[in-house]
Amino acid sequence: MDSLFQGTLRSVLMLVILFASVSVYAQNNERVVIGDPSKTSTGRVRIQGQVTGKEDGKGLFGATVAIRGTNIGAVCDEKGNYEFTTGTGQFELVVQYVGKVTKVYDIRVIGNGRLDISLEDEVVSLDQVLIEAEGEDKNIQRIGAGINRLNIKEIESLPAFMGEVDIVKSLQSLPGVSTVGEGASGFNVRGGRTDQNLILQDGAILFNASHVLGFFSTFNPDATEAFTLYKGNMPAQFGGRISSVLDVRMKEGNSEKVKVRGGLGLVASRLVVDGPLNGGKTRFLVAGRSSYSDWVLGQARNIDVQNSAARFHDVNLKLSHRFGNKNKVNLSYYRSGDFFRFAQDFGFEWDTDILNFSWNSSITDNLISTTRLVSGVYKSKLFDPSGIDAAEIDNGMNYYQAQQNFFYTPNDKHSITFGGDFVRYDSRPEISTPIGPDSGILAERVEKEQGNEFGFFVNDDINITKDLAVSLGLRYSIFQNRGPYDVFQYADGAQRLVENIIDTTSYADGDLIAKYSGFEPRIGLRYKIDDRTSVKLSLNRTRQYIHTLSNSTAATPTDILQLSNTYLKPLISNNASIGYFKNFSDNKWETSLEVYIRDIDNLLDYKDFVDLLLNNHLETDLIAGKGRAYGMELYIKKNKGPMTGWLSYTLSRTEVQIEGGNPDEVINNGNWYPANFDRTHNFSWVSTVQLRGTSSFNWNVVYSTGRPINGIVTNYRIGSTVVPHFSERNEFRIPDYFRIDLSFTFGRDILKKEYRDRLEGRNYLGTLTIGIYNILSRKNAFSVFFKRPEDLGLIPRPHRLTVLGAAFPNITYNFRF
Template identity: 35%
Template sequence: MKHITFISLSLLFFSSIAQQNFTISGTIKSASNGEELIGASVYCKALSLGTTANVYGFYSLTLPKGTYEITYSFIGFEDQVKTINVTSNGQYNIELAETANEIGEVIVTGERSDANVKEIEMSVAKMDSKQIKKIPALLGEADVIKSIQLLPGVSTVGEGSTGFNVRGGGIDQNLVILDEAPVFNSSHLLGFFSVFNPDAVKNVTLIKGGIPSEYGGRLSSILDVRMNEGNSKEFEGSGGVGVIFSRLALQGPIKKDKASFLIAGRRSYADILAKPFLRDDLKDSKFYFYDLTAKVNYQINDKNRLFLSGFFGRDVFGSGFFFDWGNATSTLRWNHIFNEKLFLNLSAYYSNYDYKLGVNIPEEPLDNFDWNSKIINYSIKPDFTYFLNNNNTLKFGGQSIYYIFKPADASFTTGGDGSSVTLPEKYAVENAVYLQNEQKIGSRITLQYGIRLSNFAQLGKGEARYYRDTVPGVRKELDRIENYDDNEVIASYINPEPRFSINYSLDEVSSLKGSYNRMAQYLHLISNTVASTPVDIWLPTNNNLKPQLVDQVAIGYFRNLQKNTYETSAEVFYKDFQNQIDYIDNANIFFNQDLDADLLSGDGRAYGLELYVKKVKGQLNGFVSYTLSRSERKVDGINKNEWYATRFDKTHILNVVASYDWTKKWSFSANFVLSSGTPTTFPTSRYEVQGAVVPHNSEESRNNVRIPAYHRLDVSATLNLNPDKTKKWDSELVFSVYNLYARKNPFSIYFQQNEDDRRVTEAIQYSVIGTLVPAISYNFNF
């Protein structure tokens, strides 16, 4: 088979030489700010040949010798037609001017109008900052994570929970990357806001299935967030003043058309506004968050470009009892064009997620507690793209990641006597190589096939603990402890991860797509709470914990209507999980050096139907998404060894999002959310102890009851204060109401004894936001 593939590629190569073909290539950018236009279209009508720019704006198109009109286009920009005499390979860098759309011609998309039908991608959703800012959000603040939670196949446990769930996977099974660097906690304020500043975000891509070979390390999805490069033409700024935080972003050229910068920051001020109203003993309370995003890029020449970006964000809460967490990332990227066919992006990044927990009461200086934990990783990642010819695009490369885990470093002081508990640091390395080809066969079939080979090794220095097998559901006993030297391999795993996708074009407006991918994940998020919290523990695969695996199959039908005004799709998927983590009853996840003994491993499955209709043109636009799905686990020792619903399983999810540009001055938006309640575990019996009733689950069932359904309506109105764009300062007022009809959505239901009669057990419903939340915010650009 390898020989056949090699011979085929060789024939294609020599055939192109014999036909005297030449290649035109270059980058496509916005004329107004110099930003690369991801997915811009390049088309030769005379030969019915075309291509699209990659995520760095680079394109390559091979043509026979001759003179052709080449059309460069991107939605929201004016087409540019360039006559090129193709007699040799040539570089043509293009800048497209933005169109001035009138009311009634509004387009809300950032790629070619039929991309959802023609492209190989399926189970993929893309948004830019303009789309995100149209969606009503809590306190009127546009938010990346809240926006993607409205897409089919995406859900969350509830308000006030961090992260998101995709197609039946846990929140740790989503790889969230900001300019290539992973972000381990993407939430501010315990899940109410994301860490991504919309003023700094250029493009957001969520990949739920058919995941390309260049991505790895997580089972369920890839959330690829790319920052603006910085305006290389002129200085500009944007920002806003809201109820809970303010933001400011500045960007401009360091050297026009050569180098540029971007810096964006946010800071909440609820603590400052509330301080005058607090009791004296709470005056020193801290509850705020902030983040800073920065980026510079330098165009060395037509073939080389450097990017340096960074993010730093933190949340701080506490008064005596304190709790804070934060992310820090930095990325250095080098884009290099070897020739008209070969492109390189080389990335190196650093990522640090840490959190702290403690007690420090001034009135009791002899008693305090401090706990620190973090996960650090360093990585280098070369990615090559080789445009073999118009029908074959090869991608290949690799990645190496070095991990440092610091699970707990704690100190205690009681009555002035101090002690400490420190769990040993853990080290690991993850390596991967991949190869992928996107191939067009005739005018109807496009294939994307490849493989990723990953390896993970747990490393010394340190000890490894080994446990005896026991009855499932019972804590394992320690068998032995072995010590390892620096960088000595304690445990190692290798996993091949094949990927395959197909697009069969039925006609000009519809297509069938299918995909299969296997993913391996070597990190585990250890949490035994209803919703994950910032202090949950990340652990590496080791001698006791095997890597998580998933096989996913998806099939979809895609169709556009009324000249690409409406995009529709229907997808079904099935996912088979292996080595999923759960816990024995009463597991202790904190300060437990024998945590592995409390963990159980089992299988999972998720399956469902996703329907999506999106209107992208006209004054009224938006989308409707519906998901019908199940997410289940089967772990020996839990639920009598039978399948049970996961905590984040939601059978039905309906989202409706609409925006209406009434005039140049006024626009309106609304979204409605309806979903099944999540499963929870209720007692099935009770017993009495000294007159008090204790609830008990005598059937040993897990997640045996579903809480009531969740639904919510949000609305917003935007007043453009400079609709004719006659001033350099452009501003708007956004009026919004979150949870318009004040629905008390249940986050959880728990049980307690009645204070007056301990023999009576009460069910208590807890709602995070049980009322409407009005807000006004002021946004500006200059």
């Protein structure tokens, strides 16, 4: 039976790969066969060649030619020549030189051979300079603690929900990053709320980085280059959020030939086409994703789920043009859209449109300028399609960004970044519109104010000695809250309630309502104990002038984007972290242990039973207080060998204190209490085992403590009715979370030799990934709520809400040509 199953599986995979090869003729990376097929070798072979500049044909002294994931390679001599030995097989060959476009070849080595390579000049942005200059010991050399970087290849190794590679989900496997549960948009970093993360896509702000209520992220993996998460040391050029920065870099078009890559899955497919124009001076990239998941919902047993709908799409367009060797411009457009409806009861829609222009210029050999202009629109809608409550509520934000960054390197001791940025927030009004003639909802409109945010910064990374380096940064931010808006005045000493409003001040369009400003110092330090060990320190102050208000624990598309104003002060956070970093076995292993602490002023929480929608006096339902978070993070990563991956563990607490300015505005008697997203323990283990060639086995293990909730402490009776007495806020916790995901990726290496040889000349790459999300079918609780029986004399019983309580198999075919 086992042999029959294995033979059947092999046949199915062979048919899929052979079928794909009919229309696939090349892959994303240039494919090269090194050696004479008639003289196949099984021992060590010699590879040699020359690396030259494409523009002048001169040899590139110091260029590196290396096989990815190994120590095999060479550094070019003064004429650009290289030579090294390796075994036979299939590898990725990476060719790099400072100031040139990196080339990656998929090589099949069958014998001695020669490969000559030409690299073209590259005008890069500040972020590219900082990221691409890093070596294998980057975690030791990098200044400051609390920085994580992953490239798309590492992200692709994670088992994915429904086969869709997800950048945001990969973040949650890193130490210090968590989420409130499955089906929740956003992520929490070191005790910060989801709205306290600055999410950038090629420098443009994203207010919602999730599809389908958090099950997928908005980043197309085939169009993404890499990302950096700053959770401790936050450079001064980043501002506007207090918790973290997620800086996502998107790919540019290929400079040599048109290439195509994508994937076909059970619920979604994606496609990317990129290549050169105008003789290679211009490059384009077109990327798109679309889901067709309604058929999956139709297979459910629950009739409400069968009648539900969930779908999304996103599009990336990018055009890059080089003006000589010193200037490059990028023009990109991003569009994403989502639709979700539960039965005929309610639904959400949300859309993002971003137009992004950047100009990178090498002014001198040691001065680079990056100019960026962005126009963005975020819109969301909540709708109830039928009945007396049939209506839709629209809100959102229009915003405009302008940035000017300079990167100056006067010598090998200093790397200076300086410049300024501006963000204009035009809040879209909340508009309620009835649907159909039977609706009893009245049309309503709540105006929102506008805001201007300015930032000026300078940051200097200083190599004081070979072992000691510091990063000294200072940012000064200014925020202006402007009309049109009506500001209510409340009776002195009275609680802010509607009945205590005594006057109203009306501000016209553009009138200044409130102004805030302040300095934000940023300090990072690294001391190398030896070449494989360092100690790092980070100290930061950050400010945030925009808040996300939500009626639920998890972020939703209809959350309200609220600017700081007369009553809602900006968030101010002080952050400190210290870490010990150690590499082993020639950087094969990376390890780190970090400790952090954070305090937050003007943190908002909610009164009981608030209604935030269509509310023109939100200050009556919000209370300001303090927040604090502290924890320890352990990170172990294996970079080389047949098995790679990482393990992370976080021990942390996140707490809130609301003392209020009035006795009726105190929560938990003014004592500290756990935040809604507090999870004491978080553990994640991600691993990939390379089987043969492009085939691999991957797994992901996740465990976390249950998040806090309110619970029933006791009950008492009034007549024949049982009245529950609830606990203090967040005194109880839901059950712990545990999940295991598995996936297998199969390449053509699993085929018999005769079929591999037949496909060799086709010069294509295709892989098939089969996976299972939540293989144990564990019914992890998203929330626990209490429901009163119809008989009021009975005690309310707890009910567990599970979003994904079963194993979810998936299959995806990924291709490149």
